[in-house]
Amino acid sequence: MLYFSKLKLATIYFIILLLSFFSVLNFSDFDNTFLGKKKVNLGLDLQGGTYLLLEVDSAPMIEQKLQNKLLLLRKELKNKKIKYENLKLINNTIKFKISQNQIEDFKEFFLNKENSFNLYFSQYRSFEMNHELINGLIVIEYSKYGIIEIKNSTLEDSLEIVRRRIDEVGTNEPTVIKRGNDRILIELPGLSDPNRIKKLLGKTANLSFRIVTDQVDDFGSEVLFFEDGVTKLNVNKRVVMSGDNLDNAIPSFNNQNNETIVSFSLDRVGAKRFARITTNNIGKRLAIILDNKIVSAPQIREPILGGNGQISGNFTFQSATDLAVLLRSGALPAPLNIIEERTVGPDLGEDSIKAGIISLIIGFLLIIFYMIFKYKLFGIIADISLIINLILLLGVLTIFEATLTLPGIAGIILTVGMAVDANVLIFERIKEEMKTEKSNIHAFDIGYKKAQSAIIDANITTLISAIILFFLGSGPVKGFAVTLGVGILTTLFSAYFLARHLTSIFVMKRKDKEINI
Amino acid sequence: MNLNIKKNIEFTHFYKKLNLLSLILIVFSVLFLLFKGLNLGVDFKGGTLIEIRTNNSAISISEIRQSFMKMNLGDVTVKKFGKENDFLVKIETIKSDDPNFIKSINDKLSADTGSEINFRRVENVGPKVSNELLKDGLLAIILSLAAMLFYIWIRFEWQFSLGAIIAIIHDVILTIGIFSILSYEINLSIVAAILTIVGYSMNDTVVIFDRIRENLKKYPKNPISTISNTSTNETLSRTLITSVTTLLALISIYIFGGEILKGFSFAMIVGVLVGTYSSIFVATPILNYTNVSSKSILKEDDNNTV
Numbered sequence: 014m015l016y017f018s019k020l021k022l023a024t025i026y027f028i029i030l031l032l033s034f035f036s037v038l039n040f041s042d043f044d045n046t047f048l049g050k051k052k053v054n055l056g057l058d059l060q061g062g063t064y065l066l067l068e069v070d071s072a073p074m075i076e077q078k079l080q081n082k083l084l085l086l087r088k089e090l091k092n093k094k095i096k097y098e099n100l101k102l103i104n105n106t107i108k109f110k111i112s113q114n115q116i117e118d119f120k121e122f123f124l125n126k127e128n129s130f131n132l133y134f135s136q137y138r139s140f141e142m143n144h145e146l147i148n149g150l151i152v153i154e155y156s157k158y159g160i161i162e163i164k165n166s167t168l169e170d171s172l173e174i175v176r177r178r179i180d181e182v183g184t185n186e187p188t189v190i191k192r193g194n195d196r197i198l199i200e201l202p203g204l205s206d207p208n209r210i211k212k213l214l215g216k217t218a219n220l221s222f223r224i225v226t227d228q229v230d231d232f233g234s235e236v237l238f239f240e241d242g243v244t245k246l247n248v249n250k251r252v253v254m255s256g257d258n259l260d261n262a263i264p265s266f267n268n269q270n271n272e273t274i275v276s277f278s279l280d281r282v283g284a285k286r287f288a289r290i291t292t293n294n295i296g297k298r299l300a301i302i303l304d305n306k307i308v309s310a311p312q313i314r315e316p317i318l319g320g321n322g323q324i325s326g327n328f329t330f331q332s333a334t335d336l337a338v339l340l341r342s343g344a345l346p347a348p349l350n351i352i353e354e355r356t357v358g359p360d361l362g363e364d365s366i367k368a369g370i371i372s373l374i375i376g377f378l379l380i381i382f383y384m385i386f387k388y389k390l391f392g393i394i395a396d397i398s399l400i401i402n403l404i405l406l407l408g409v410l411t412i413f414e415a416t417l418t419l420p421g422i423a424g425i426i427l428t429v430g431m432a433v434d435a436n437v438l439i440f441e442r443i444k445e446e447m448k449t450e451k452s453n454i455h456a457f458d459i460g461y462k463k464a465q466s467a468i469i470d471a472n473i474t475t476l477i478s479a480i481i482l483f484f485l486g487s488g489p490v491k492g493f494a495v496t497l498g499v500g501i502l503t504t505l506f507s508a509y510f511l512a513r514h515l516t517s518i519f520v521m522k523r524k525d526k527e528i529n530i
Numbered sequence: 531m532n533l534n535i536k537k538n539i540e541f542t543h544f545y546k547k548l549n550l551l552s553l554i555l556i557v558f559s560v561l562f563l564l565f566k567g568l569n570l571g572v573d574f575k576g577g578t579l580i581e582i583r584t585n586n587s588a589i590s591i592s593e594i595r596q597s598f599m600k601m602n603l604g605d606v607t608v609k610k611f612g613k614e615n616d617f618l619v620k621i622e623t624i625k626s627d628d629p630n631f632i633k634s635i636n637d638k639l640s641a642d643t644g645s646e647i648n649f650r651r652v653e654n655v656g657p658k659v660s661n662e663l664l665k666d667g668l669l670a671i672i673l674s675l676a677a678m679l680f681y682i683w684i685r686f687e688w689q690f691s692l693g694a695i696i697a698i699i700h701d702v703i704l705t706i707g708i709f710s711i712l713s714y715e716i717n718l719s720i721v722a723a724i725l726t727i728v729g730y731s732m733n734d735t736v737v738i739f740d741r742i743r744e745n746l747k748k749y750p751k752n753p754i755s756t757i758s759n760t761s762t763n764e765t766l767s768r769t770l771i772t773s774v775t776t777l778l779a780l781i782s783i784y785i786f787g788g789e790i791l792k793g794f795s796f797a798m799i800v801g802v803l804v805g806t807y808s809s810i811f812v813a814t815p816i817l818n819y820t821n822v823s824s825k826s827i828l829k830e831d832d833n834n835t836v
Contacts, residue, residue, distance in 0.1 A: 430779030
């Protein structure tokens with residue numbers, strides 16, 4: 014165990030040098046096109062920032078899709094000459110009655126893998142919708158996979174809009190990723206006041222233009238409120254134009270009355286339609302509605318032909334900017350709920366880094382002195398391998414560009430505490446062997462050999478904990494699992510290769526003299 | 531601290547008494563867990579947590595409490611948190627639908643105390659997420675126990691598995707029990723600490739077991755009680771030294787690592803102490819009680835070679 018081939022030694026020290034190089038990268042501004050700018054990232058809890066978990070509420074989407082299905086079904090049944098009665102949408106199911114002898118016809122249509130009404134997903138071996146026969150009533154609802162498909166596509170679309178909105182606000186290196194099939198995880202480093210982002214994400218931003226009318230009738234019109242929740246207007250249910258036709262929107266200033274406004278321009282289709290509407294409805298009021306609330310309802314004084322318009326409504330510059338952002342980025346397909354929010358201010362992050370580093374240094378020094386006190390010269394060997402171990406650990410974290418969190422720093426300190434264990438196991442074993450063995454070399458050799466199985470068993474158990482924690486833990490805790498797990502591997506390396514080599518140099522020199530551990 | 535203790539302690543003498551003590555402590559812990567329960571943090575219970583720093587040390591905790599009372603937010607607890615001007619507020623209700631919720635709290639608090647209030651940290655966890663985090667946390671602990679059991683079952687005999695797993699469960703129950711008794715908060719980092727304790731306790735136990743197995747092969751005629759006693763003595767200084775270095779690291783985190791890591795390092799300190807104790811006085815006695823002998827080891831070796 015004390016003999017190392019030249020090749021082995023070269024490999025060991027090459028690995029140490031390589032990892033040391035990477036760990037030094039964190040403290041320099043070295044930038045290389047080949048290596049890039051590798052660095053350990055600081056977690057949100059250390060650099061400050063906001064973490065948001067959003068859930069897409071796909072229930073309205075499912076209801077709307079089912080509504081469309083209902084219309085389509087009506088058409089299809091007519092085409093297939095299947096007579097139906099009482100076709101209705103109840104509790105997210107489509108229900109209707111058909112005569113007994115046409116049930117087979119319906120099944121033939123409904124369960125045909127080529128039909129366009131009920132799609133067949135070959136990857137799931139399932140239809141988009143299920144049907145059931147209850148007392149001669151046919152009940153259709155989305156199948157499990159139909160719902161999954163809707164959720165997936167809603168999530169994809171929402172993700173895109175969320176990205177656009179966050180990019181518009183221009184925070185520093187945001188992360189926006191999917192979680193499961195209905196969640197979006199957002200990390201915004203450096204953002205300590207998420208209020209504005211939360212407001213922007215809290216709006217679906219469904220823009221519609223509808224005509225204000227005096228005729229009160231439940232089918233054709235409804236009463237909508239302004240933002241203030243007090244003023245209300247009776248508006249036509251028909252949407253004359255929606256936000257889809259919007260080309261651009263910017264906050265601007267009306268020089269005539271010193272008011273902040275949002276100017277928008279429409280695409281060609283939108284411009285044509287807007288021209289027609291404004292021509293036909295001169296004198297009437299046009300309500301501009303965002304998420305079922307009236308933003309403003311100006312009177313149409315003259316036809317607007319150029320496809321440009323403006324929205325006024327007691328805006329501050331900030332709120333006008335935000336509305337422009339919402340309009341530019343488009344409407345979310347479904348409402349988003351913030352189900353988890355964690356914000357750390359920059360000063361707390363700084364304090365945490367300081368506290369982490371101080372406790373690391375103190376813990377480290379305590380252990381170093383303790384090892385020297387216990388094992389004298391061999392304590393120094395253990396300490397050298399401990400220092401190298403830390404450098405290696407940092408190097409590995411740098412290569413993977415891992416994220417360092419506060420629990421992650423705790424993991425490093427804990428690694429320091431437990432890393433000496435491998436050397437303790439070996440030294441204690443050697444001590445025992447020296448009682449019976451005459452030759453130093455022999456005692457050391459056997460000591461290393463016999464300690465091996467205990468070291469491996471002991472470290473694998475901790476590694477198991479770290480791996481489970483990595484997969485089930487979230488956020489900062491994951492950072493702990495990473496440093497703990499990587500720490501175990503570098504510990505084994507430094508104890509088994511580096512410390513062993515240093516020990517062997519020493520023992521070979523003092524072959525025949527007395528050695529005190 | 532001199533850890534070069536004379537290495538012929540008769541551990542077996544203490545087994546009965548200490549096992550009884552462990553049993554009493556476990557019953558005590560379980561009773562506390564059942565009747566007092568755990569102080570679950572926002573991670574697992576849902577709600578809002580705000581770490582506040584005031585820039586005026588004249589602002590008292592009761593002023594902050596009163597301000598929150600006026601806001602009518604339901605159950606709110608305010609306590610000091612580390613430094614003079616730092617407070618930790620926990621609000622049980624969540625208003626995730628109102629993006630201005632946090633801001634309005636800050637505005638009202640600033641107005642009531644007449645000074646600018648800095649929110650250093652805000653955590654807002656909805657009921658759905660907190661349920662999932664709790665489920666995942668429990669799953670992680672159970673999985674790690676199962677993984678340990680499996681690993682030790684492959685490497686050792688069933689008696690060893692039994693001993694190790696009982697020792698780990700002993701450690702976890704006592705650690706959680708202490709958190710229940712002291713009403714310390716359980717959050718995500720405590721779960722991480724418990725998992726690490728599971729790994730550490732196992733680590734400690736395995737080193738002794740490893741030696742017992744080795745000695746069983748070396749001295750096949752000796753009864754297990756002698757063998758476990760010798761093995762515990764032989765590995766004692768390693769057990770203690772490693773506990774000391776780990777504790778040095780943890781105490782350093784506890785004292786200097788800031789308020790956020792206090793709970794985590796406290797749990798770990800308890801876990802390391804209990805874990806060290808249990809590998810000597812819980813895991814090893816079980817080998818005696820189940821009558822492990824050199825035969826069971828050799829049988830296993832035969833099985834492995836076939």
